Amino acid sequence: MNWIAIGVTVKLAAxxxxxxLVIGLGxxxxxxxxxxxxxxxxxxxVALPLVLPPTVLGFYILVAIGPHSPVGRFYADLVGHSLPxxxxxxxxxxxxxxxxxxxxxxxxxxxxxxxxxxxASWTLGQSKFKTFFKLILPLSITGVITGVVLSxxxxxxxxxxxxxxxxxxxxxxxxxxIDIYDEVQALNYAGxxxxxxxxxxxSYLVLLCVYAMNRKVWAVWPQR
Amino acid sequence: xxxxxxxxxxxTFPGRLTVSVQLELPLDPPLVLILFGPSGSGKTTVLxxxxxxxxxxxxxxxxxxxxxxxAARRRVVPPQARHLGYMPQDYALFPTHTVAGxxxxxxSDLPQVERRRRVSEVLALLQLQGLEQSKxxxxxxxxxxxxxxxxxxxxxxxxxxxxxxxxxLDAPTRGALCSELRSLLTRLKIPTVVVTHDWTEALTLGxxxxxxxxxxxxxxxxxxxxxxxxxxxSVAQIVGVETVVPGQVSDYANGLATVQVNGIAMxxxxxxxxxxxxxxxxxxEDVVLEQAGSGMTSARNHLAGRVVAIYPRGVMVQxxxxxxxxxxxxxxxxAVEDLRLAPGASVIAAIKAGSVHxxxxxxx
Numbered sequence: 001m002n003w004i005a006i007g008v009t010v011k012l013a014a015x016x017x018x019x020x021l022v023i024g025l026g027x028x029x030x031x032x033x034x035x036x037x038x039x040x041x042x043x044x045x046v047a048l049p050l051v052l053p054p055t056v057l058g059f060y061i062l063v064a065i066g067p068h069s070p071v072g073r074f075y076a077d078l079v080g081h082s083l084p085x086x087x088x089x090x091x092x093x094x095x096x097x098x099x100x101x102x103x104x105x106x107x108x109x110x111x112x113x114x115x116x117x118x119x120a121s122w123t124l125g126q127s128k129f130k131t132f133f134k135l136i137l138p139l140s141i142t143g144v145i146t147g148v149v150l151s152x153x154x155x156x157x158x159x160x161x162x163x164x165x166x167x168x169x170x171x172x173x174x175x176x177x178i179d180i181y182d183e184v185q186a187l188n189y190a191g192x193x194x195x196x197x198x199x200x201x202x203s204y205l206v207l208l209c210v211y212a213m214n215r216k217v218w219a220v221w222p223q224r
Numbered sequence: 225x226x227x228x229x230x231x232x233x234x235x236t237f238p239g240r241l242t243v244s245v246q247l248e249l250p251l252d253p254p255l256v257l258i259l260f261g262p263s264g265s266g267k268t269t270v271l272x273x274x275x276x277x278x279x280x281x282x283x284x285x286x287x288x289x290x291x292x293x294x295a296a297r298r299r300v301v302p303p304q305a306r307h308l309g310y311m312p313q314d315y316a317l318f319p320t321h322t323v324a325g326x327x328x329x330x331x332s333d334l335p336q337v338e339r340r341r342r343v344s345e346v347l348a349l350l351q352l353q354g355l356e357q358s359k360x361x362x363x364x365x366x367x368x369x370x371x372x373x374x375x376x377x378x379x380x381x382x383x384x385x386x387x388x389x390x391x392x393l394d395a396p397t398r399g400a401l402c403s404e405l406r407s408l409l410t411r412l413k414i415p416t417v418v419v420t421h422d423w424t425e426a427l428t429l430g431x432x433x434x435x436x437x438x439x440x441x442x443x444x445x446x447x448x449x450x451x452x453x454x455x456x457x458s459v460a461q462i463v464g465v466e467t468v469v470p471g472q473v474s475d476y477a478n479g480l481a482t483v484q485v486n487g488i489a490m491x492x493x494x495x496x497x498x499x500x501x502x503x504x505x506x507x508x509e510d511v512v513l514e515q516a517g518s519g520m521t522s523a524r525n526h527l528a529g530r531v532v533a534i535y536p537r538g539v540m541v542q543x544x545x546x547x548x549x550x551x552x553x554x555x556x557x558x559a560v561e562d563l564r565l566a567p568g569a570s571v572i573a574a575i576k577a578g579s580v581h582x583x584x585x586x587x588x
Binding site: 018085114116119120121122123125126127130134135139140 | 275276277302303305306307308309310312314316317318320329332333344373379508
C-alpha cells in the first residue's frame, strides 16, 4: 500500500472539510435566511459540481488558477510559485468540488430551524451573530456534522479533478485514487486491490457514521 | 409630556388584510393593555410590529423618548435594541436549553453573579424551583408557559408583549393561571400589551382594552365600560357579552356561588380560585323575560325589574332593564308584543345560574 498517497489524501480531505466548515456555514446561512428573489442563481452554482464531469470542473479550475489568468498571476506574485500541480491548488479545487456536499446539508439543517425560536432570541437582545452560535448551530448540529463528514468522504475519493489540477506528484498531489489508477496501468493488480479495499472500508465507515447519526432511533445524539 | 407608547402605522398583507392602527398607551403608571378581537383581526401583527419582528410600511412607533419606527425615514430600531419581553403564542422555548438555560439566555451581557441572582429570582417568582435542569419538552403546558414568562421578564424589560398567553392551555388550567398572571403583572409594574380573543381573560388582565376588527381599532377604554357600553354594533358583536357589573361573592354551596350585585343576590356556577371581588357577566341572549307573577321555571335567578328602553335590532329586539343594576336582554319582536313590553313596564328577568359568568376583578 502506498502510505504516502494515503497521507496526502487524508490531509487533503481533512483540510478540505475543515475549510468547507467555515466557508460552507457562511454560504448556507445566507442561502437559508436570505429573502433575495434571485437566490436560486447562487443555489444552482453551488450545486453545479454535483452534475458537472470532474474533468470539466478540473479544466476550468486549471485555466482559472493557471499563470495566464489574473488570479493565477496574483497568487504567483504573492507566493513565488503558481498554483497548478501543487497541494494548495489541489486543495482549492477540492473545496469547489465538494462545496455542495457541505453546503446542502448545512442549509437543509438551517431550513429546519423554527423561525419563531430565532425571533425569540432576537427579542431577548441577542444579535444575529450570537443567535447563530447559541441557537441555530446547536439546533442544526447533525446537519453540520453530516456536511463535514460527507465532504471529507467525497474528497477521499476524488479522481478527475485531482488528475486535471494536481497532476501526479509523489508526496504532493498523488492521492489514493490516482495511485490505484497507476497500479492498474502498471498491471500491479495486487497493489491496486489493497489500496482500493482500504478506500472502500474508510468510505463505508464514514458513511456509517452519517447514517447512524441521522437516525433518530439511535441514541448517538442523546441531547436532542 | 407624560411618557406614552404611541403607535400610528399601517401594514398591508397583499390580498388579505390591511392593518391600520392608532394607539396611545400611557407608561406611567404602567398599565396592561388588551388587544382584543377575533382571529385574523390583526392583533398579533400589531404586537409583532411593537416587537420589531414586523415592519410597518407607513407610520411611526414611539416608546417614550425613543423613536422605534419611522417608516418615512426608513428608520427601524431592531428587536435586540428595544429591551422587550416578548412571549409568542406557542412560547418558542429553546429545546436545546434547560429551563435555567432558557431563562439565562437573554442575560449574557450581565456578570455571572448577577445572572445567577436574576435566574433564581424569577424561578422563585414563577414557582419553577426544582425544574432548573429540565428540558422544555419534559414540562407540562402550564410549566412551559411559566418558563416562557420567566424568560421574558428575567431581563427586566421596559415593555412586556404577550401573545395569547393562555390559549395553549386546557380550560381548567387557564382559569387558574389567568388570575395568577394578573397578580404577577400587578407586582411587576411593567407596561404590558396582551393579545387575546377570550373576554374573560380581557376582563381579568386588562386595565385598558382596544377592540380590533379587520385590521382596525374600533374602541379603546376600560374593559368593563367597553363591554357594557360598546361604542357600536360591531364592538358589541365582537365582545358578545352585554352585561358586566361588579359584584361580591358572599357564599359557596353545592357548586353554586351566591353573588351580591347592588344588594341583589344571584346564583352563579362557582369558579375555582377567584376572589370575593368579581365581575358578573351575562350575555343578552341568555336572559329570558317573563310577565310579572307567572309561575316557576328551572332558572335559579328571577329578577324583578322595569323596562328602561327598547331598541330594534333587525329580527331581534334589545331590551334594557333596570333590576337594581342595568341588564340587557335580546328577545324576538313577537315576544315584545306578547309580553306587552314598553318603557316603564314591569318584567321578570330569568337567568340560569350557568349563564351567570363570574370573572375575577382586578384589584388595582
